[in-house]
Amino acid sequence: MSGPATGGSCACDVLIVGGGFYGLNLAEYSAARFPRVILCERSAELMQRASFSNQARVHNGYHYPRSILTAVRSRVNFRRFVEEFQPAIDSTYECLYAVGRRFSKVSARQFYESVRRIGAAIGPASLASKRLFDPAYVEDVFLTEESAFNSTILREIMAERVRRAGVEVSLGTTVHSVRAGAGNRVQVEIERDGVRETVTADRVFCCAYAQLNGPGCEGGIAPIHLKHEITEVALVEPPGQLRGLGVTIMDGPFFSLMPFPARGLHALYHVRHSPHAHWYDGNAPWHPAYERLVSAEKRTAFPFMVRDSARYVPAVADCLHRDSLWEVRTVLPRSETDDSRPILFKPHFGIPNYHLIMGGKIDNVYDVLDVIGQTPNLWN
Ligand SMILES: Cc1cc2nc3c(=O)[nH]c(=O)nc-3n(C[C@H](O)[C@H](O)[C@H](O)COP(=O)(O)OP(=O)(O)OC[C@H]3O[C@@H](n4cnc5c(N)ncnc54)[C@H](O)[C@@H]3O)c2cc1C
Missing domain, CATH: 3.50.50.60 (FAD/NAD(P)-binding domain)
Incomplete structure (x- = not known):
């Protein structure tokens, strides 16, 4: 050629x-x-x-109970972003953060305190919302204020x-x-x-x-030292009870299910099952990340995501898988x-x-x- x-x-x-x-x-x-x-x-x-x-997700600090700096910066930037890009913002759904009973890196009390420390809105979820969660797996559920773009x-x-x-x-x-x-x-x-x-x-x-x-x-x-993960975000049609909700379980090998406005669906991300493979720039000769993504096997992990997530929120079992977004997520080590x-x-x-x-x-x-x-x- x-x-x-x-x-x-x-x-x-x-x-x-x-x-x-x-x-x-x-x-x-x-x-x-x-x-x-x-x-x-x-x-x-x-x-x-x-x-x-x-x-x-337009982050408002809830997601980072272990990194006060990221939580505070999210808080500061949230209002500015929501105002500046108002036509792209969906704040109409009920945003619930729950804390896992086992394997969580924070307790419900610690999560609550970390949110109070940064001055973000937090209150008890309604009884109807709490009933969606299995108390054997979830310690507590909070009503919060976040948006999707x-x-x-x-x-x-x-x-x-x-x-x-x-x-x-x-x-x-x-x-x-x-x-x-x-x-x-x-x-x-x-x-x-x-x-x-x-x-x-x-x-x-x-x-x-x-x-x-x-x-x-x-x-x-x-090269600079970077970690890359081939990541799958499953796009799903949620059942009626979950349609107007965003649900995130903190803080460990859990999941979130929240509106994905660009497709009129919900995005299901699972901390353990969404990342499929990873590598580091700096450990070997540089190779284009997108080429790795193209050649990677893309067998969906949706069945594993949904099986685990439904232990916390049983209605997740009724989500219909419509598509998956595959992308390289890059983070600093x-x-x-x-x-x-x-x-x-x-x-x-x-x-x-x-x-x-x-x-x-x-x-x-x-x-x-x-x-x-x-x-x-x-x-x-
Ligand atoms: C799975 C996943 C979930 C995420 N969830 C969230 C979330 O909920 N909320 C949040 O705030 N953030 C989230 N992020 C992070 C967020 O998406 C990124 O921080 C942000 O999109 C980065 O924007 P960017 O412009 O740097 O990257 P990109 O949007 O990737 O833009 C980089 C551009 O560079 C182009 N490009 C690459 N190489 C070349 C080249 N050699 N020549 C010319 N063009 C080139 C690419 O085509 C691309 O368009 C998530 C990321 C991933 C992957």
Whole structure:
């Protein structure tokens, strides 16, 4: 097979790798500061990867009783996100958090205290809601306040915002590698329609999430240590009793079942059965995460998810499996111990003006924008 044809070259102030939620926000932010911002997205459409294939939860801190920092940041970002992306937000369902009686890393009391500490709403669930749970497996059930987002609407909002900001969005464009160029610029090798081109960028933000290490490694930069999991989120039609509910069992090898507005279904995620395989960048030569996902065996674990979950909430047994979302979930290895979701920001990574950015959850984007706004030598 002959290699791609070689095209021309161009220059820009900022080049963004990745058209997920993070890349789009970074592109809009950059376009307010510089005239020429190019965003390269390898897919034919924006926000098709982790920013679509997730559990759609707008976190409000409940999920992180073992990481006070992540819980507090979630609280702070929750209101802002819900207000800013209001058309994409579903807050109409009853959000229940329950605590498992066995194998939970927190007791019901500890969970309650951790929520009170961050000032989030929490109260007893109604008797009717409590009856959905098996008390042999569940210590207590709480009524909480959280939301789900519709990632299709989120994409429409962000696509319109970057268009208005004047960002040049280049779909179907893969960034192959980055290298140090003259005058501290970054030489970026991209490919579109089989044609290779070199872009000279004053600065590059890599927001490629599961493939964060790709352009750097291809250019000879050592990878950052990341954990990747091939993850299955089952999309289900819940039975009548669970339709207007979101249910999460804390804090251990349990599950959550909550609305997934982009498909009008519920997302079932099981801590033990949703992850199918994992690997670490940094332990072996870098290999594209999406290629691993494509070649992975995708035998659904839905029967195992549902069997275990129904022990806690018997009605889960009546969920109808409609589809599964398969995606690579990427986390920092340190999150494995406390289940935190910190942001990753590595300015000038390996070469000047090449910056890595990753957020463990959607609303962390505000923390990223705050940090890069305060970092010297990024914007001059
Ligand atoms: C299973 C799962 C469940 C989750 N649940 C939640 C949740 O409930 N709530 C929450 O807040 N967060 C959740 N998250 C995390 C959240 O989805 C991510 O934090 C967020 O979507 C990351 O956005 P991103 O833009 O960095 O990544 P992505 O949306 O993956 O965007 C990266 C983009 O880069 C592109 N790309 C990659 N390599 C290249 C290249 N070389 N050249 C050009 N383009 C490239 C990709 O095509 C992709 O569009 C979940 C994640 C997963 C996987």
